[in-house]
Amino acid sequence: MAGWSVRDIPDQGGRSAVVTGANSGLGYVVARELARKGARVVLACRSEARGAAAVERLVGEVPGADVDLARLDLGDLSSVREFATSYHGPLDLLVNNAGVMALPYGTTADGFETQFGVNHLGHFALTGLLLPALLAAPSGARVVTVSSMMHLVGNIDARDLNSERRYRRWLAYGRSKTANLLFTHELARRLEAAGADVVAAAAHPGYAATNLQTAGPRAEGRRAAERLMELGNRVVAQPAAAGALPVLYAATAPGVRPDSFTGPSLAMWRGAPAPSWRAPWTTDDAVAGRLWDASEELTGVSYDALKAV
Numbered sequence: 001m002a003g004w005s006v007r008d009i010p011d012q013g014g015r016s017a018v019v020t021g022a023n024s025g026l027g028y029v030v031a032r033e034l035a036r037k038g039a040r041v042v043l044a045c046r047s048e049a050r051g052a053a054a055v056e057r058l059v060g061e062v063p064g065a066d067v068d069l070a071r072l073d074l075g076d077l078s079s080v081r082e083f084a085t086s087y088h089g090p091l092d093l094l095v096n097n098a099g100v101m102a103l104p105y106g107t108t109a110d111g112f113e114t115q116f117g118v119n120h121l122g123h124f125a126l127t128g129l130l131l132p133a134l135l136a137a138p139s140g141a142r143v144v145t146v147s148s149m150m151h152l153v154g155n156i157d158a159r160d161l162n163s164e165r166r167y168r169r170w171l172a173y174g175r176s177k178t179a180n181l182l183f184t185h186e187l188a189r190r191l192e193a194a195g196a197d198v199v200a201a202a203a204h205p206g207y208a209a210t211n212l213q214t215a216g217p218r219a220e221g222r223r224a225a226e227r228l229m230e231l232g233n234r235v236v237a238q239p240a241a242a243g244a245l246p247v248l249y250a251a252t253a254p255g256v257r258p259d260s261f262t263g264p265s266l267a268m269w270r271g272a273p274a275p276s277w278r279a280p281w282t283t284d285d286a287v288a289g290r291l292w293d294a295s296e297e298l299t300g301v302s303y304d305a306l307k308a309v
Contacts, residue, residue: 076109
């Protein structure tokens with residue numbers, strides 16, 4: 001991985017990809033670089049207006065790019081189902097990138113705590129509904145789920161997945177990112193057990209400057225906190241283009257192993273892609289299994305396609 005960059009992305013001609021949250025930040029960079037290498041990319045965005053602007057910008061930067069826009073609201077399971085139903089053909093790559101961070105307490109359209117609902121349950125449902133398309137990919141598909149070094153904040157609380165007893169925004173965010181890793185761990189196990197030619201891997205950007213950091217303070221009108229986050233993005237964070245590299249590596253590099261976790265090489269903070277340390281609770285089979293069962297029950301999405309492999 002030493003010095004790995006976008007120049008090392010293999011040719012993606014003939015491959016199809018879905019990138020959630022692709023209208024800005026990491027998702028936009030990932031979509032752009034996949035398209036630059038020849039992939040057909042669907043930008044899955046909650047806001048059609050922002051998504052359309054991203055498509056226009058991307059085509060301007062990569063003339064001839066094969067990109068489409070589709071609406072996807074991960075905080076609304078009916079939108080997730082509509083997106084999956086509208087997708088046709090094999091799918092070579094699903095990048096579960098979209099997310100929210102440290103928001104004031106709220107709930108999704110289906111009544112789930114927003115961070116758990118969007119960051120984990122929405123992607124759990126999306127992956128399950130797109131699984132037949134992933135299994136139909138001719139040369140092996142990948143599911144890359146974007147977690148965070150903030151998963152180190154804490155393990156999930158299986159008794160309070162929706163933070164109904166007590167809500168602390170950063171703990172809820174960290175737990176949602178732990179859920180991303182537990183989901184990847186269990187998905188990789190189930191894919192292997194079924195003999196499916198699909199790799200489930202995870203990645204994180206370190207500290208990358210995106211709009212995630214400022215969204216929470218802005219939603220509450222906390223201007224001082226918003227300015228502090230903006231300052232951190234300018235002074236401390238690496239740019240989104242650098243933060244996207246671990247995701248692109250996990251999505252395209254040869255030999256990526258199931259349940260691997262790729263992040264920046266320097267203290268999980270910044271630098272070229274490298275194997276990243278992860279908290280031991282993110283590879284706990286029992287916890288991952290319980291989260292999986294709860295996620296199936298909450299979303300109504302089961303991975304029945306694996307039974308037919």
